[in-house]
Amino acid sequence: MDNKELIKKSALNLFYARGYDAVGVQEIVNTAGITKPTLYYYFGSKRGLLENLLQSGYQQLEDEILDAINKSGDLKDVLYRxxxxxxxxCSKHQKFYLFMLSLFYLGRENEAYQVVAPLIERHYRMMVKIFEDAAGQLGNMRGRQELFAVGFTGVLNHHILTVNYSLKEGETFHISNETTYEIVHQFLHGIYT
Structure with a gap:
Protein backbone atom coordinates (compact mmCIF):
# COMPACT_ATOMS: atom_id res chain seq x y z
CA MET A 1 0.00 0.00 0.00
CA ASP A 2 1.47 3.37 -0.96
CA ASN A 3 1.69 6.30 1.49
CA LYS A 4 -1.35 8.08 0.08
CA GLU A 5 -3.61 5.05 0.59
CA LEU A 6 -2.03 4.33 3.98
CA ILE A 7 -2.85 7.86 5.13
CA LYS A 8 -6.44 7.57 3.88
CA LYS A 9 -6.91 4.19 5.56
CA SER A 10 -5.48 5.44 8.86
CA ALA A 11 -7.58 8.60 8.74
CA LEU A 12 -10.76 6.69 7.95
CA ASN A 13 -10.23 4.31 10.88
CA LEU A 14 -9.64 7.23 13.24
CA PHE A 15 -12.48 9.38 11.87
CA TYR A 16 -14.86 6.41 12.05
CA ALA A 17 -13.87 5.60 15.63
CA ARG A 18 -13.88 9.13 17.07
CA GLY A 19 -15.20 11.62 14.52
CA TYR A 20 -13.44 14.06 12.24
CA ASP A 21 -13.21 16.91 14.74
CA ALA A 22 -11.68 14.74 17.46
CA VAL A 23 -8.73 13.57 15.35
CA GLY A 24 -5.65 15.69 14.72
CA VAL A 25 -3.10 15.55 11.92
CA GLN A 26 -0.37 14.34 14.30
CA GLU A 27 -2.48 11.34 15.33
CA ILE A 28 -3.16 10.48 11.68
CA VAL A 29 0.52 10.57 10.72
CA ASN A 30 1.56 8.63 13.85
CA THR A 31 -0.99 5.91 13.06
CA ALA A 32 0.07 5.80 9.39
CA GLY A 33 3.76 5.77 10.32
CA ILE A 34 4.57 8.74 8.10
CA THR A 35 5.51 12.40 8.63
CA LYS A 36 3.35 15.51 8.50
CA PRO A 37 5.11 16.75 5.35
CA THR A 38 4.07 13.51 3.63
CA LEU A 39 0.41 14.09 4.52
CA TYR A 40 0.64 17.71 3.39
CA TYR A 41 2.35 16.66 0.16
CA TYR A 42 -0.58 14.42 -0.81
CA PHE A 43 -3.52 16.36 0.65
CA GLY A 44 -2.42 19.88 1.63
CA SER A 45 -4.34 19.78 4.92
CA LYS A 46 -6.61 17.69 7.10
CA ARG A 47 -9.55 19.14 5.18
CA GLY A 48 -7.89 18.19 1.88
CA LEU A 49 -7.48 14.66 3.21
CA LEU A 50 -11.18 14.54 4.11
CA GLU A 51 -12.16 15.90 0.69
CA ASN A 52 -10.08 13.25 -1.07
CA LEU A 53 -11.33 10.46 1.18
CA LEU A 54 -15.00 11.39 0.74
CA GLN A 55 -14.79 12.14 -2.97
CA SER A 56 -13.08 8.88 -3.88
CA GLY A 57 -15.35 6.76 -1.67
CA TYR A 58 -18.54 8.50 -2.72
CA GLN A 59 -17.63 8.46 -6.41
CA GLN A 60 -17.53 4.67 -6.34
CA LEU A 61 -20.97 4.51 -4.67
CA GLU A 62 -22.40 7.06 -7.10
CA ASP A 63 -21.06 5.15 -10.11
CA GLU A 64 -22.64 1.94 -8.84
CA ILE A 65 -25.99 3.66 -8.16
CA LEU A 66 -25.99 5.26 -11.62
CA ASP A 67 -25.34 1.85 -13.13
CA ALA A 68 -28.31 0.44 -11.19
CA ILE A 69 -30.53 3.34 -12.28
CA ASN A 70 -29.60 3.17 -15.94
CA LYS A 71 -30.58 -0.47 -16.48
CA SER A 72 -34.03 -1.01 -17.89
CA GLY A 73 -37.00 -1.94 -15.76
CA ASP A 74 -39.95 -0.49 -13.96
CA LEU A 75 -39.68 1.61 -10.80
CA LYS A 76 -39.79 -1.45 -8.54
CA ASP A 77 -36.83 -2.98 -10.40
CA VAL A 78 -34.84 0.25 -10.26
CA LEU A 79 -35.51 0.74 -6.54
CA TYR A 80 -34.56 -2.86 -5.82
CA ARG A 81 -31.25 -2.47 -7.71
CA CYS A 90 -22.16 -0.71 2.89
CA SER A 91 -21.17 -4.33 3.34
CA LYS A 92 -17.88 -3.76 1.49
CA HIS A 93 -17.18 -0.26 2.85
CA GLN A 94 -18.93 -0.26 6.20
CA LYS A 95 -16.65 2.19 8.02
CA PHE A 96 -16.61 4.63 5.13
CA TYR A 97 -20.37 4.63 4.60
CA LEU A 98 -21.20 5.02 8.29
CA PHE A 99 -18.60 7.77 8.70
CA MET A 100 -19.89 9.63 5.64
CA LEU A 101 -23.47 9.26 6.87
CA SER A 102 -22.52 10.67 10.28
CA LEU A 103 -21.29 13.85 8.59
CA PHE A 104 -24.76 14.51 7.15
CA TYR A 105 -25.98 15.46 10.62
CA LEU A 106 -23.29 17.95 11.62
CA GLY A 107 -23.93 21.66 11.98
CA ARG A 108 -23.78 23.54 8.71
CA GLU A 109 -20.78 25.59 9.81
CA ASN A 110 -18.75 22.51 10.68
CA GLU A 111 -15.82 22.01 8.31
CA ALA A 112 -16.63 18.35 7.72
CA TYR A 113 -20.25 19.16 6.89
CA GLN A 114 -19.10 21.75 4.37
CA VAL A 115 -16.95 19.11 2.70
CA VAL A 116 -19.73 16.51 2.54
CA ALA A 117 -22.53 18.94 1.57
CA PRO A 118 -21.82 18.89 -2.20
CA LEU A 119 -21.94 15.08 -2.11
CA ILE A 120 -25.27 15.19 -0.28
CA GLU A 121 -26.62 17.48 -2.99
CA ARG A 122 -25.33 15.23 -5.80
CA HIS A 123 -26.87 12.21 -4.10
CA TYR A 124 -30.20 13.97 -3.57
CA ARG A 125 -30.42 15.04 -7.23
CA MET A 126 -29.62 11.50 -8.38
CA MET A 127 -32.35 10.04 -6.17
CA VAL A 128 -34.92 12.67 -7.23
CA LYS A 129 -34.22 11.78 -10.87
CA ILE A 130 -35.28 8.18 -10.20
CA PHE A 131 -38.76 9.38 -9.32
CA GLU A 132 -38.88 12.03 -12.03
CA ASP A 133 -38.05 9.34 -14.59
CA ALA A 134 -40.85 7.17 -13.15
CA ALA A 135 -43.52 9.87 -13.51
CA GLY A 136 -45.14 7.84 -16.30
CA GLN A 137 -45.65 4.95 -13.86
CA LEU A 138 -46.63 7.11 -10.88
CA GLY A 139 -48.80 9.74 -12.55
CA ASN A 140 -48.63 13.44 -11.80
CA MET A 141 -45.80 13.83 -9.29
CA ARG A 142 -46.82 17.39 -8.25
CA GLY A 143 -43.41 17.87 -6.67
CA ARG A 144 -43.61 14.68 -4.66
CA GLN A 145 -40.54 13.21 -6.37
CA GLU A 146 -38.43 15.11 -3.85
CA LEU A 147 -40.37 13.64 -0.92
CA PHE A 148 -40.11 10.16 -2.43
CA ALA A 149 -36.36 10.55 -2.90
CA VAL A 150 -35.85 11.66 0.70
CA GLY A 151 -38.18 8.94 2.00
CA PHE A 152 -36.54 6.15 0.05
CA THR A 153 -33.03 7.24 1.00
CA GLY A 154 -34.14 7.54 4.61
CA VAL A 155 -35.60 4.04 4.61
CA LEU A 156 -32.36 2.59 3.22
CA ASN A 157 -30.17 4.48 5.67
CA HIS A 158 -32.41 3.52 8.57
CA HIS A 159 -32.05 -0.15 7.71
CA ILE A 160 -28.28 0.23 7.34
CA LEU A 161 -28.01 1.93 10.73
CA THR A 162 -30.34 -0.56 12.43
CA VAL A 163 -28.47 -3.60 11.14
CA ASN A 164 -25.08 -2.07 11.99
CA TYR A 165 -26.26 -1.17 15.47
CA SER A 166 -27.15 -4.77 16.22
CA LEU A 167 -23.87 -6.26 14.94
CA LYS A 168 -21.59 -7.85 17.47
CA GLU A 169 -17.79 -7.58 17.27
CA GLY A 170 -16.51 -9.38 14.19
CA GLU A 171 -19.92 -9.73 12.50
CA THR A 172 -20.30 -8.34 9.02
CA PHE A 173 -23.10 -6.21 7.65
CA HIS A 174 -25.62 -8.01 5.46
CA ILE A 175 -29.19 -7.47 4.31
CA SER A 176 -30.61 -10.35 2.29
CA ASN A 177 -32.15 -10.11 -1.17
CA GLU A 178 -35.49 -11.13 0.32
CA THR A 179 -35.36 -8.35 2.92
CA THR A 180 -34.31 -5.88 0.22
CA TYR A 181 -37.35 -6.86 -1.83
CA GLU A 182 -39.59 -6.44 1.24
CA ILE A 183 -38.12 -2.99 1.96
CA VAL A 184 -38.81 -1.84 -1.61
CA HIS A 185 -42.30 -3.38 -1.60
CA GLN A 186 -43.10 -1.70 1.72
CA PHE A 187 -41.86 1.64 0.46
CA LEU A 188 -43.88 1.44 -2.76
CA HIS A 189 -47.11 0.25 -1.17
CA GLY A 190 -47.03 1.68 2.34
CA ILE A 191 -48.00 0.02 5.57
CA TYR A 192 -51.64 -0.48 4.66
CA THR A 193 -51.15 -3.13 1.97
Missing part, protein backbone atom coordinates in the same frame (compact mmCIF):
# COMPACT_ATOMS: atom_id res chain seq x y z
CA UNK A 82 -30.54 0.84 -5.97
CA UNK A 83 -31.30 -0.64 -2.53
CA UNK A 84 -29.17 -3.67 -3.29
CA UNK A 85 -26.35 -1.35 -4.40
CA UNK A 86 -26.55 0.60 -1.14
CA UNK A 87 -26.54 -2.54 0.98
CA UNK A 88 -23.73 -4.20 -0.96
CA UNK A 89 -21.63 -1.04 -0.86
Missing amino acids: VARTFFDY
Whole structure:
Protein backbone atom coordinates (compact mmCIF):
# COMPACT_ATOMS: atom_id res chain seq x y z
CA MET A 1 0.00 0.00 0.00
CA ASP A 2 1.47 3.37 -0.96
CA ASN A 3 1.69 6.30 1.49
CA LYS A 4 -1.35 8.08 0.08
CA GLU A 5 -3.61 5.05 0.59
CA LEU A 6 -2.03 4.33 3.98
CA ILE A 7 -2.85 7.86 5.13
CA LYS A 8 -6.44 7.57 3.88
CA LYS A 9 -6.91 4.19 5.56
CA SER A 10 -5.48 5.44 8.86
CA ALA A 11 -7.58 8.60 8.74
CA LEU A 12 -10.76 6.69 7.95
CA ASN A 13 -10.23 4.31 10.88
CA LEU A 14 -9.64 7.23 13.24
CA PHE A 15 -12.48 9.38 11.87
CA TYR A 16 -14.86 6.41 12.05
CA ALA A 17 -13.87 5.60 15.63
CA ARG A 18 -13.88 9.13 17.07
CA GLY A 19 -15.20 11.62 14.52
CA TYR A 20 -13.44 14.06 12.24
CA ASP A 21 -13.21 16.91 14.74
CA ALA A 22 -11.68 14.74 17.46
CA VAL A 23 -8.73 13.57 15.35
CA GLY A 24 -5.65 15.69 14.72
CA VAL A 25 -3.10 15.55 11.92
CA GLN A 26 -0.37 14.34 14.30
CA GLU A 27 -2.48 11.34 15.33
CA ILE A 28 -3.16 10.48 11.68
CA VAL A 29 0.52 10.57 10.72
CA ASN A 30 1.56 8.63 13.85
CA THR A 31 -0.99 5.91 13.06
CA ALA A 32 0.07 5.80 9.39
CA GLY A 33 3.76 5.77 10.32
CA ILE A 34 4.57 8.74 8.10
CA THR A 35 5.51 12.40 8.63
CA LYS A 36 3.35 15.51 8.50
CA PRO A 37 5.11 16.75 5.35
CA THR A 38 4.07 13.51 3.63
CA LEU A 39 0.41 14.09 4.52
CA TYR A 40 0.64 17.71 3.39
CA TYR A 41 2.35 16.66 0.16
CA TYR A 42 -0.58 14.42 -0.81
CA PHE A 43 -3.52 16.36 0.65
CA GLY A 44 -2.42 19.88 1.63
CA SER A 45 -4.34 19.78 4.92
CA LYS A 46 -6.61 17.69 7.10
CA ARG A 47 -9.55 19.14 5.18
CA GLY A 48 -7.89 18.19 1.88
CA LEU A 49 -7.48 14.66 3.21
CA LEU A 50 -11.18 14.54 4.11
CA GLU A 51 -12.16 15.90 0.69
CA ASN A 52 -10.08 13.25 -1.07
CA LEU A 53 -11.33 10.46 1.18
CA LEU A 54 -15.00 11.39 0.74
CA GLN A 55 -14.79 12.14 -2.97
CA SER A 56 -13.08 8.88 -3.88
CA GLY A 57 -15.35 6.76 -1.67
CA TYR A 58 -18.54 8.50 -2.72
CA GLN A 59 -17.63 8.46 -6.41
CA GLN A 60 -17.53 4.67 -6.34
CA LEU A 61 -20.97 4.51 -4.67
CA GLU A 62 -22.40 7.06 -7.10
CA ASP A 63 -21.06 5.15 -10.11
CA GLU A 64 -22.64 1.94 -8.84
CA ILE A 65 -25.99 3.66 -8.16
CA LEU A 66 -25.99 5.26 -11.62
CA ASP A 67 -25.34 1.85 -13.13
CA ALA A 68 -28.31 0.44 -11.19
CA ILE A 69 -30.53 3.34 -12.28
CA ASN A 70 -29.60 3.17 -15.94
CA LYS A 71 -30.58 -0.47 -16.48
CA SER A 72 -34.03 -1.01 -17.89
CA GLY A 73 -37.00 -1.94 -15.76
CA ASP A 74 -39.95 -0.49 -13.96
CA LEU A 75 -39.68 1.61 -10.80
CA LYS A 76 -39.79 -1.45 -8.54
CA ASP A 77 -36.83 -2.98 -10.40
CA VAL A 78 -34.84 0.25 -10.26
CA LEU A 79 -35.51 0.74 -6.54
CA TYR A 80 -34.56 -2.86 -5.82
CA ARG A 81 -31.25 -2.47 -7.71
CA VAL A 82 -30.54 0.84 -5.97
CA ALA A 83 -31.30 -0.64 -2.53
CA ARG A 84 -29.17 -3.67 -3.29
CA THR A 85 -26.35 -1.35 -4.40
CA PHE A 86 -26.55 0.60 -1.14
CA PHE A 87 -26.54 -2.54 0.98
CA ASP A 88 -23.73 -4.20 -0.96
CA TYR A 89 -21.63 -1.04 -0.86
CA CYS A 90 -22.16 -0.71 2.89
CA SER A 91 -21.17 -4.33 3.34
CA LYS A 92 -17.88 -3.76 1.49
CA HIS A 93 -17.18 -0.26 2.85
CA GLN A 94 -18.93 -0.26 6.20
CA LYS A 95 -16.65 2.19 8.02
CA PHE A 96 -16.61 4.63 5.13
CA TYR A 97 -20.37 4.63 4.60
CA LEU A 98 -21.20 5.02 8.29
CA PHE A 99 -18.60 7.77 8.70
CA MET A 100 -19.89 9.63 5.64
CA LEU A 101 -23.47 9.26 6.87
CA SER A 102 -22.52 10.67 10.28
CA LEU A 103 -21.29 13.85 8.59
CA PHE A 104 -24.76 14.51 7.15
CA TYR A 105 -25.98 15.46 10.62
CA LEU A 106 -23.29 17.95 11.62
CA GLY A 107 -23.93 21.66 11.98
CA ARG A 108 -23.78 23.54 8.71
CA GLU A 109 -20.78 25.59 9.81
CA ASN A 110 -18.75 22.51 10.68
CA GLU A 111 -15.82 22.01 8.31
CA ALA A 112 -16.63 18.35 7.72
CA TYR A 113 -20.25 19.16 6.89
CA GLN A 114 -19.10 21.75 4.37
CA VAL A 115 -16.95 19.11 2.70
CA VAL A 116 -19.73 16.51 2.54
CA ALA A 117 -22.53 18.94 1.57
CA PRO A 118 -21.82 18.89 -2.20
CA LEU A 119 -21.94 15.08 -2.11
CA ILE A 120 -25.27 15.19 -0.28
CA GLU A 121 -26.62 17.48 -2.99
CA ARG A 122 -25.33 15.23 -5.80
CA HIS A 123 -26.87 12.21 -4.10
CA TYR A 124 -30.20 13.97 -3.57
CA ARG A 125 -30.42 15.04 -7.23
CA MET A 126 -29.62 11.50 -8.38
CA MET A 127 -32.35 10.04 -6.17
CA VAL A 128 -34.92 12.67 -7.23
CA LYS A 129 -34.22 11.78 -10.87
CA ILE A 130 -35.28 8.18 -10.20
CA PHE A 131 -38.76 9.38 -9.32
CA GLU A 132 -38.88 12.03 -12.03
CA ASP A 133 -38.05 9.34 -14.59
CA ALA A 134 -40.85 7.17 -13.15
CA ALA A 135 -43.52 9.87 -13.51
CA GLY A 136 -45.14 7.84 -16.30
CA GLN A 137 -45.65 4.95 -13.86
CA LEU A 138 -46.63 7.11 -10.88
CA GLY A 139 -48.80 9.74 -12.55
CA ASN A 140 -48.63 13.44 -11.80
CA MET A 141 -45.80 13.83 -9.29
CA ARG A 142 -46.82 17.39 -8.25
CA GLY A 143 -43.41 17.87 -6.67
CA ARG A 144 -43.61 14.68 -4.66
CA GLN A 145 -40.54 13.21 -6.37
CA GLU A 146 -38.43 15.11 -3.85
CA LEU A 147 -40.37 13.64 -0.92
CA PHE A 148 -40.11 10.16 -2.43
CA ALA A 149 -36.36 10.55 -2.90
CA VAL A 150 -35.85 11.66 0.70
CA GLY A 151 -38.18 8.94 2.00
CA PHE A 152 -36.54 6.15 0.05
CA THR A 153 -33.03 7.24 1.00
CA GLY A 154 -34.14 7.54 4.61
CA VAL A 155 -35.60 4.04 4.61
CA LEU A 156 -32.36 2.59 3.22
CA ASN A 157 -30.17 4.48 5.67
CA HIS A 158 -32.41 3.52 8.57
CA HIS A 159 -32.05 -0.15 7.71
CA ILE A 160 -28.28 0.23 7.34
CA LEU A 161 -28.01 1.93 10.73
CA THR A 162 -30.34 -0.56 12.43
CA VAL A 163 -28.47 -3.60 11.14
CA ASN A 164 -25.08 -2.07 11.99
CA TYR A 165 -26.26 -1.17 15.47
CA SER A 166 -27.15 -4.77 16.22
CA LEU A 167 -23.87 -6.26 14.94
CA LYS A 168 -21.59 -7.85 17.47
CA GLU A 169 -17.79 -7.58 17.27
CA GLY A 170 -16.51 -9.38 14.19
CA GLU A 171 -19.92 -9.73 12.50
CA THR A 172 -20.30 -8.34 9.02
CA PHE A 173 -23.10 -6.21 7.65
CA HIS A 174 -25.62 -8.01 5.46
CA ILE A 175 -29.19 -7.47 4.31
CA SER A 176 -30.61 -10.35 2.29
CA ASN A 177 -32.15 -10.11 -1.17
CA GLU A 178 -35.49 -11.13 0.32
CA THR A 179 -35.36 -8.35 2.92
CA THR A 180 -34.31 -5.88 0.22
CA TYR A 181 -37.35 -6.86 -1.83
CA GLU A 182 -39.59 -6.44 1.24
CA ILE A 183 -38.12 -2.99 1.96
CA VAL A 184 -38.81 -1.84 -1.61
CA HIS A 185 -42.30 -3.38 -1.60
CA GLN A 186 -43.10 -1.70 1.72
CA PHE A 187 -41.86 1.64 0.46
CA LEU A 188 -43.88 1.44 -2.76
CA HIS A 189 -47.11 0.25 -1.17
CA GLY A 190 -47.03 1.68 2.34
CA ILE A 191 -48.00 0.02 5.57
CA TYR A 192 -51.64 -0.48 4.66
CA THR A 193 -51.15 -3.13 1.97
